[in-house]
Amino acid sequence: MEKIILDGNVVAQEIKEGLKSRIDLLKNKGITPCLATILVGDNPASETYVRMKGNACKRLGIESIRVHLPEETGTLELIETIKELNNDPSVHGILLQHPVPSQIDERAAFEAIDIRKDVDGVTSTGFGQTALGFGQYPSCTPAAIMKMLDYYQIPIEGKHAVVVGRSPILGKPVSALLLNANATVTTCHSKTANLPEILKHADIVVAAVGLPKFIQGSWLKQGSVVLDAGYNKGNVGDIDYDTCYEAASAITPVPGGIGPITIATLLKHTVDSAEKL
Ligand code: NAP
Numbered sequence: 001m002e003k004i005i006l007d008g009n010v011v012a013q014e015i016k017e018g019l020k021s022r023i024d025l026l027k028n029k030g031i032t033p034c035l036a037t038i039l040v041g042d043n044p045a046s047e048t049y050v051r052m053k054g055n056a057c058k059r060l061g062i063e064s065i066r067v068h069l070p071e072e073t074g075t076l077e078l079i080e081t082i083k084e085l086n087n088d089p090s091v092h093g094i095l096l097q098h099p100v101p102s103q104i105d106e107r108a109a110f111e112a113i114d115i116r117k118d119v120d121g122v123t124s125t126g127f128g129q130t131a132l133g134f135g136q137y138p139s140c141t142p143a144a145i146m147k148m149l150d151y152y153q154i155p156i157e158g159k160h161a162v163v164v165g166r167s168p169i170l171g172k173p174v175s176a177l178l179l180n181a182n183a184t185v186t187t188c189h190s191k192t193a194n195l196p197e198i199l200k201h202a203d204i205v206v207a208a209v210g211l212p213k214f215i216q217g218s219w220l221k222q223g224s225v226v227l228d229a230g231y232n233k234g235n236v237g238d239i240d241y242d243t244c245y246e247a248a249s250a251i252t253p254v255p256g257g258i259g260p261i262t263i264a265t266l267l268k269h270t271v272d273s274a275e276k277l
Helices: 008-028 044-060 075-087 106-111 124-132 140-151 171-180 195-199 241-247 258-276
Strands: 034-040 063-069 093-096 160-164 184-188 204-207 224-228 248-251
Touching: 008 044, 008 140, 008 258, 034 044, 034 075, 034 258, 044 063, 044 258, 063 075, 075 093, 075 106, 093 258, 124 171, 140 171, 140 224, 140 258, 160 171, 160 195, 171 184, 171 204, 184 195, 224 241, 241 248
Parallel strands: 034 063, 034 093, 160 184, 160 204, 204 224, 224 248
Antiparallel strands: none
C-alpha cells in the first residue's frame, strides 16, 4: 500500500509564502500586522510555544508583542490586560496561551478577547461561528488539520472521522469543521467506552488527547488517514507512530506535522485581521 507522510512544513511554507506580498502591501499603507501573545506564569512548554509563535512572526515581518504576567495573576488583572490590547489599534490579533494558572477563570479571560482580534477562535462567539460554518478565525490547530487534508486532497465527504478529544480549542472545533465538510463525525473523550472498537471504523482519525503515544496501530482500520495534533514531552505525539504507520495510508509525523501549520495559520489570521481592522 502506498503511504503518504503528511508533511506540515511544506504546507506551512506555502501559507507563509502567500502572506509575504500581503504583508508588504499592508506595510506600504503604514500598517504592520501585529500579534499580541499573553503568557501567564512560567510553564516551560507554554513559554516555548509563545517564543516559537513570536519568532515565526518576526521571520515574516509581523510585529509581535509578548506580554508575560506573573504566576499569581488574577482573572480581573488578566482581563484588564486583554482589554488594553483590545483597545490598542496597533494590535490585530490576541493569543492567550492555554493553559493559564488554576486560580484564573480561563473561560472568562477568553471571552474578554474582542471577536475581531480572536485569531485563535477561543471566544464562544468565535467557536459558534466556526460550528455554524462562517467563522472568520477557526482555532488554529483545527484549521491546520483541515488545511492538511485539503493540501493533500484527502477526501472528507461521506467518510467516517473519529476525533479523540473534545477540548474547546481542538477536539470540538475540529469535529465541527469535519462535520461541515460532510464527514460523519464521532467525537470521543475520556468517558468513551470501547475506543479501539470505534476507531476500527474510522477512515480519518484525529488524535487530540494529550497522552503520549496513546493511540495504537492495532486499533486502526487498515488504510486510515491519521492526523496527530498531540505534542508531548520528548517530541512525541498522541499516537504510537510506529504501529500506526503500519496501518495508515497517510499519517502526520510529530514534529513536522500539524504543529508548523498551526503556527502558519495563526500568522495568516493575524494578517487577515490587519487587512480588516
Ligand atoms: P485537553 O484540553 O487536555 O483535552 C484532552 C481531551 O482528550 C479531553 O477531551 C479528554 O476527555 C480526552 N481524553 C483524555 N484521556 C482520554 C482517554 N483515555 N480516552 C479518550 N479521550 C481522552 O488537551 P488539548 O488542549 O485539546 O490538546 C490535546 C493535544 O494536542 C495535546 O497533546 C496538546 O499538546 C496538543 N496540541 C497541539 C497543538 C499543535 O499546535 N499541534 C495545539 C494545541 C494542542 P475529557 O473531555 O473527557 O476530559
